[in-house]
Amino acid sequence: MHNPLNKALPDERGHFGQYGGMFVAETLMGPLQALQQAYEQYRQDSGFIAELNDELHHYVGRPSPLYHARRWSGHLGGAQIYLKREDLNHTGAHKINNALGQALLAKRMGKKRIIAETGAGQHGVASATVAARLGMECVVYMGAEDIERQKMNVYRMRLLGAEVRAVTSGTKTLKDALNEAMRDWVATVDDTFYIIGTVAGPHPYPAMVRDFQAVIGRETRQQIKAQMGRLPDELVACVGGGSNAMGLFYPFIDDADVGITGVEAAGDGLETGRHAAPLCEGQPGVLHGNRTYLMSDADGQIQATHSISAGLDYPGVGPELAWLKDINRAKFVAVDDKEALQGFKDLTRLEGIIPALESSHAIAYCSKLAPTLSPDKVIVMNLSGRGDKDIHTVANYEGIVL
């Protein structure tokens, strides 16, 4: 049987070049190695793969469409833009692909309880959803600031039966929620599985999350070949931790003719320092178990980040993306809050699709890229999530009280 979860990198200790690795306290090394062994076993297990594919099809609704955004492309007057519609997945974003994969692995490992960290709440909702589906206990760690900003997703998680624990340490956002989830896991690992939501964290998480998300890129390859008879010229995805980006990019990495661009959050503007763009403006360092590009100050303290999109509001990035940057296989740009909001409005008005603010960063970059390319060129953009969760943020930004 074809095994979709094959891989060349990382090496056996989780390195992508100088990035990745396992930078955790000794207490976590045993549990991480156990996870690595279980993942190595089940990713080659035909029963596991069949169960995952069945759930992806019948529960998540895959394959997600690859949609030619004709009106938007025509409006921009250049390349044809195709949207990979991860917004149409169950729970409204790509996060469910990974949450489902890890939860099924947790079940096989005999774990009764899952924990997760969340920023905007999409990964928390996805984890709470699969926990409900599989009858597992679920605790979601979320920064106190984010709980305030994302009340609707907090309530969704509670409706799904998850316990949402407020994290009040540090900057009270996503990075602190990840710290707290790790602290829970180190004490509860015997019965608990930690579902990390992005392609970061200690090995094997970056590779495992990428593999579970790579279904996005694999479908895209088949769909664009079926629709256009060839591979795309450019791939574009937003990058916070980088799971939707790695999911789309990974199956195309060996296709040298396919350009790859990741779009980070420039927040108030890269020049202001108030942004979340470690690949564009940061430098290598170690956080959350892996070496990668980080936003840290001259003393090595991790800096507070800013983006209108809570899902991109993270000071690190997946180590494989750091490696793709260094070997020049992918380029990384940044788009500020205002440009992202314009992208949000453009897609809503021109295509009748309300995108997540995260994905709106990729949209804004496509708006710049497409007009520079001829109409026979093809861009595939990952529309990683839908924008219902962001309606209040957008209204707020415009001074409208709903």
Place this chain on the structure above:
Amino acid sequence: MSRLNRCFSELKAAGRCALVPFVTAGDPEPGVTVELMHGLVAAGANVLELGVPFSDPMADGPVIQKASERALLHHTSLHDVLGMVKTFREQDGNTPVVLMGYLNPIERMGYDTFVEAAKEAGVDGVLTVDLPPEEAADFADKLKRAELSPIMLLAPTSDARRIDKICSQADGFVYYVSLKGVTGSKALDIDSVRDKLSEIRTHTDMPVGVGFGIKTPEDAATVAKFADAVVVGSMLVTQIEDLAIEDIVPTLSKSLAELRAAMDA
């Protein structure tokens, strides 16, 4: 002979267990730290463990997290911490000082720059919490070449193969994390700690310290019967939260003296 080796061999000859207090440098403000270090030595500390504040202390419980946050309000940097050790050394040339912290501040300074500065300041050992042996070889070698000790952690989850690997890189002493959890957690299981220490001693002749979860003089006295060092952090640091600045040194010294007395009884 290094200060750490001398300290442990003298204690061993006297049949005593080392008492190792942990405090976060710069908590609650940088001006307190050096005086506190001297106070703890006077109260019976044999080795000092000085925490380097970090914004994301993933292996620490709430008490040490808050200490880091208080120190960072004053922007206490790794550079500042080395300055404190240097000042401490002006009056105390004997007591070993171990820095305990996370890797990113050291990476940002650069391994070579850090090792040279730490040596010059009078640091004796460096415990980097998020640097397991798989990633530590380069840094541990640089430390050893400068005659500084890489202090490595052992955990309840470390199997025989890992214990060997860790002990081959470590120097000075090894630090056994006595429970599955973060610093300051509850429920120390003395029997399992004793068993694990016996296991560790079949792999190494290095002194073995025990920390994480030692809260009372009774805990300290019990662990002192089979460990070479007792590390206490959260039970001291938690007191800082509610103390006036001028009360910190006398109060923490008194707590430590009680531990010392219990261990020596």
